[in-house]
Amino acid sequence: MARFSSLERFKMRRLLESLASKEGRHTELITLYVPPDRQLSDVMNNLREERGTASNIKSRTTRHNVENAIEKVIQRLRLFKETPPTGLTIFCGAIPYGPPGSEKMEIYVIDPPEKVSIYFYRCDSRFHLDPLFEMIREKAAYGIMVIDGSGATYATLKGKRLDVIKSITSGIAGKHRAGGQSARRFQRLREVEVNEFYKRAANYATKIFLNIPDFKGVIIGGPGPTKEEFINGDYLHYKLKDELLAVLDTSYIDEQGVKEVVAKSPEILRGVRYVEERNLVQSFLRELGHNTGIATYGIEEIKRQLKAGLVKILLVSEKLDIVEVKVSCSNCGHIEKLNMKTAELLKCESELAGKTCPKCNNKTLEIVEKKDMIDVLTDMAEQANAEAEVISGSHEEGEMLLKSFGGTAAILRYSG
DSSP: OOOOOOOHHOOOOOOHHHHOOOOOOSSOOEEEEEEETTTTHHHHHHHHHHHHHHTTTTTTHHHHHHHHHHHHHHHTTOOSSSSTTTEEEEEEEOOOOOSOOOOOOEEEEEEOOOOOOOOOOEEESOOHHHHHHHHHHHOOOOEEEEETEEEEEEEEEEEEEEEEEEEEEEOOOOOOOTTTHHHHHHHHHHHHHHHHHHHHHHHHHHHHHHSTTTEEEEEEEEESSSSHHHHTOSSHHHHHHEEEEEEEEOSSSSSHHHHHHHHTTTTTTTOHHHHHHHHHHHHHHHHHHHOOSSSEOOOOOOOOHHHHHHHHEEEEETOOEEEEEEEEEEOOOOOEEEEEGGGHHHHHHHHHOOOOHHHHTOOOOOOOOOEHHHHHHHHHHTTTTEEEEEEOSHHHHHHHHHHHTTEEEEESOHHH
């Protein structure tokens, strides 16, 4: 499959989450998955048979809604000359927005990012979306372990999430023996403690890493020679030894040590979204810090640069909760655009009733369009042939983009 961009993945996930929130009153919502090798004529014949079966539904309203939904799907299928290369998914049904009678017939056609493997038809009270959610799931997973004589920390890196799973202490005595103990006895006891710690550390690595789906390998780091002693000894599970990607020096063995491992493994972890996102924000920060003139931030400034065609890379936080509202005067046609948080929409709508138009002074202002700011900026980026990257808040750089720069930043093609 062609790799999904961060923007495509974000929009697909948002659409699927929206569909998952919809629920029919009864079994009136149709889910259809069509594999690429299935003839659309066969699919339409099957749907006609299903429509005939639906005529036996006792409830008149449910029967009408199901028959209507099936017909809508058939009509949509007629628009395709052949099944797309990855197949086709269609979701259709009467969605209630209040009391009985408020239902709206809605249909959604999605080109799946991977090939649909089976033909699936279902009429239910919800849409069946798990196969599509699975397609956009970040699949490659890595294990990270940092270890020294004081303990070990285990973490997993998958997509845009770096999760510290567990930290353990070694229980190994210090290198200086207590009074009254012979040096040989002290050394022997210490070797037993080291051996027990290595066994325990290896057991945790086995439990944590070998149960991870789509596991690609483990990177082990730590200060000093402990990590090599641990790896070269007969402790680590043979499968993990076979999937050992690198052994790295770090200054720490806590979460900071885990992050060091990630920072020192750009080639190994190339393509992992967590690494890509951090690098993108760090590139912006470098340009800003060196005052090169090609780093900018803020919604209105970025809009200006996008209109001028100067933006090379747009960075927008997936947590950006801003809506662009278009307000129009129904009397004179005056239009203005406002930016506000989603929670402020209701207040804005209620206050508009008492406001006068700045052009004609009539109280005829109304909201005519609402658009998520992420969509506004990414649509402008597409028109300007700029690369658009949606950044998560699952790491420090993502949090910094949101909190310090208002959730938007850009790297320009050249200084404007």
